[in-house]
Amino acid sequence: MSAFDLKSLDECLEKHLPAAELKEVKRILYGVEEDLTLELPAAATATAEQHGFEIKGYRFKAQKEQLRKSRLVRVGAIQNSIALPTDAPIEQQREGIWQKVKAMIKAAAEAGCNIVCTQEAWTMPFAFCTREKFPWCEFAEEAETGATTKMLSELAQAYNMVIIHSILERDAAHGDTIWNTAVVISNNGRFMGKHRKNHIPRVGDFNESTYYLEGNTGHPVFETEFGKLAINICYGRHHPQNWMMFGVNGAEIVFNPSATIGRLSEPLWSIEARNAAIANSYFTVPINRVGTEQFPNEYTSGDGRPAHKDFGPFYGSTYVAAPDGSRTPSLSRCNDGLLVTELDLNLCRQVKDFWGFRQTQRLPLYAESLQKATQPDFKPQVIREQ
């Protein structure tokens, strides 16, 4: 069995485990004690069928409170492959992906989504493996005024939906610099702001550090009509302190648009965003692309293998984790898909009251410890035998 014969971990467990064991396994693995399935409107499933992408719906409930109403929001997470070969003209490549994803945003609207988020660098192949600046930097757009932000602003307004999209950014006003950036568009179709990827990988084929630097936008939380949102872009999910600062700034949902491949990171995928949801009492939405991308010129991977032209497969497996440690099943490992999840944002504060992780965080201790740890003459706290 090759890695991609297994289309879905969840379907494999459901197929083989007897019902009673499956229930226990799901409780232990996923923190799920009841069926999370959310029935989706026929229009949404019809759109998914027509365009050939997977659609799944789940819901997380919270307790009823006396003084606060339920704050139900529906979140759409989109994973997809690119549309055209990577040597097609840039505009056609982008247009091909736009068409794919527009259908998925339409289905999200039909499914009642209030917020949608794309995968990382969604308008382009993840070409940073090549270290070629041309033509890939041509995919970069102004976050505020670029063609993709404009196109999505219309959809956001039409569908009354917050849209978060993750692109390669060109900042003309600051020396034509390139950034890895997420843009937040309000449900009125207005540009709300942007966040730049805080942690940049230097691993495997992720040669991103040769294209852009560490983000300079801090840890912004976007207060939208549908909750307080933040974006932790891709490799930033490996850094608990990055997740923590979005929590400190009040996030209720943190999206993690990503592009990551099999053996490199798949065993980490189900751990990190879920740990962040637990540690920070918020929802997390890790999103990964699918498919294998072929590039015009061969490149090497720094792992002893011969030069090659393919990058991937990206293993998809988009899911949502809740602050109580439970999580949805994943989208497939290989197909385009839309994950629709209904959240009651009240769960965040309820879990804070229950577990008390924020209350017991001792931030002053860590502010002081990190302050010391970053001094040039820092001496680690090491105890040796006397």
Added chain:
Amino acid sequence: MSAFDLKSLDECLEKHLPAAELKEVKRILYGVEEDLTLELPAAATATAEQHGFEIKGYRFKAQKEQLRKSRLVRVGAIQNSIALPTDAPIEQQREGIWQKVKAMIKAAAEAGCNIVCTQEAWTMPFAFCTREKFPWCEFAEEAETGATTKMLSELAQAYNMVIIHSILERDAAHGDTIWNTAVVISNNGRFMGKHRKNHIPRVGDFNESTYYLEGNTGHPVFETEFGKLAINICYGRHHPQNWMMFGVNGAEIVFNPSATIGRLSEPLWSIEARNAAIANSYFTVPINRVGTEQFPNEYTSGDGRPAHKDFGPFYGSTYVAAPDGSRTPSLSRCNDGLLVTELDLNLCRQVKDFWGFRQTQRLPLYAESLQKATQPDFKPQVIREQ
């Protein structure tokens, strides 16, 4: 099926999944591509059989380097139930647990372990649910000179083994205060130092905050003959920043002696210590007790249920996670057990070089962010629609 019919998640998967699927599921769930089984000496398995506890062995390998020799160490992790009813005389209760655990330490020595760690508050029932100070505070001992430290010091010297044990501490020199403390004894049988639990729960039956306060010992790393060790006690595993500081101080193995129960934390158990291993490029060893403990007087759980006398079941499931994100299977959810794991400590730096998480950590950013976040006039970084 009740929660405890499923004795082991791993055995359940192994029983029901076809071989090819099982291999893929283990790769995705556990990051394991080859069999980790470590063959154990007959003497160790005989001792385990004689005393009726589970024993399992696993190994994590690292790449061979040219300039550093492999640094193989064997770690023993002990999970156990108490030995006598909780209304037996204190000394007999303690002696009963000592006898149990001494046999397990003997088996650890026979299995070639260099380091052994107990579960949290190992000499006593986890009686803090009751909020009764008497007689439970009588279990507290001086970390440096208490009877249990003395007893273990002899074993440490006899077996040439570092022993870490987690106890209720009585600090007579500082006002007879009570702490939740881990003690490190060198393989020469000498007291090396202690660490006090940094984060204290206020959740469910974990009424520990009525017994002791947040630890005042920082994040010490113990430089032993068998590697740099640290201890993150129980509830501290929910706090990524706690794990991080042990990493900043250079830990290669961080033990997590715990006492935690089913529905409360089991879905978090497999996530948090493993996430810490990944984020900090070190090994983690989460250890949990087993069994249900009955107390003389009834108490309430703050969850609407009637008063009762039982606490638990503690679900065991002790495991080891490696810096590359892989992990061992768990010990059982209900039996006493010794988990023997051979580690090559060289893997820590190899993973740092590969993934670069430490390199890309941006600690100065977080030192500054936390400094600001802990000021009384802190304003979170929130962006609203203009």
